[in-house]
Amino acid sequence: MTSAVSLADREGLRAVSIRRIATDLAARPMSIYSFAAIEHKDELFDLMIDEVSAELVLPELPQNWREALHAIALRLRSVLLRHAWWIDLIGRNVLIGPNGIRYREQTLAALGDVQIDDTLKLAMLVAVETYVVGQTAFAIDEQGATHGEGRTHEQWQLARESYQRALIEAGNFPHIARLEAFQPTSPEDRDRFFTLGLEWLLAGISTALDPATTTGP
Amino acid sequence: MTSAVSLADREGLRAVSIRRIATDLAARPMSIYSFAAIEHKDELFDLMIDEVSAELVLPELPQNWREALHAIALRLRSVLLRHAWWIDLIGRNVLIGPNGIRYREQTLAALGDVQIDDTLKLAMLVAVETYVVGQTAFAIDEQGATHGEGRTHEQWQLARESYQRALIEAGNFPHIARLEAFQPTSPEDRDRFFTLGLEWLLAGISTALDPATTTGP
DNA sequence: ACCTGAACACCGTTCAAGT
């Protein structure tokens, strides 16, 4: 459902309704069920996720496992940021469609030549993937892309700051006060946090692998 | 809103409606807005999140930074699993309430004695936290706690397996076929994946810290 | 000025009436 995806990209997941899509397609609400071959609205979300999953597959995968995982992580993050509504479905819809499988095959291929236990291999891929998902959820949350339904982003940010400043001044929070940790992060901060953490995770994975068994330099 | 939290725990976030809560409280729908001091339903979710955020705060924080981060990560995971609906809000509602601030203060305290750049410190905390959120989203997704609205979990699992088996057999996915990677993971697998990845991440963070500056042994 | 019930503008989905 290309139209559903672009609708969600533009107006958020809340705007995606059977009736709205029907109107956009100049069809009747009930026609959507037969047209998209779905029984419930949730299956529409599955289709949307599979559609954007196609964007996850890289044209070429670096030979070196670490570079490959790095490239996969960056791509996943950019796709999730491009389709921020995906985060709202992250606990509900497993990657099960055809494109999801292609993506899974590629992630497995990234560690294909590494000679380790299969469970460990899967654990490494899951660790990187879940890290990226978590970081992106944080980024989307912080950028407040999905907040400004009633008020603008600026208004929301202002309300948050003054509310929190009052809370912090009322209580005893030395670490927060020192760090000014409740300042909303900038996009640059979020990029930097993401890259730093990814490197730490990959470094940890690297030490868990016997260097002799890897294909990389 | 204790009643809203327990309702979400029992029946999922979808069941949480202004009208349903009003009925449970033997009140009129519109009374909820003044009773909970909210202007929009989204603010009810903020209140729910702050309520369960109280469970994040540990009674005692280990002195050693690595043990402290480990304990914080385990607690966050268990709270998120106990209130699985939280994942559905993960991209929408920043932790801004009073209890969220107490939690933030404690996480900052975990690295309080470590002598490093403040931004780096924040990056480490964000890395651990987002990793836990991502892993927990994966776990909730896999356990399918939120799926069984129409069909039971078993039916859903079966449908998923046969659908995917067909897809995999039709295409050319050597790595998936070899690993049987699309088998749904067991709870034990998910626990193991979580712990392994957390150790890798903490190991990576550890190497980024000059060992001499840490307080641990 | 405050409260509140009816009303409005939406939902997803059922189901019976029509072909």
Added chain:
DNA sequence: ACCTGAACACCGTTCAAGT
């Protein structure tokens, strides 16, 4: 047997009527 429009059982929120 299939399609489809009306209807049902919900939503969040507005707003005017009542106090």
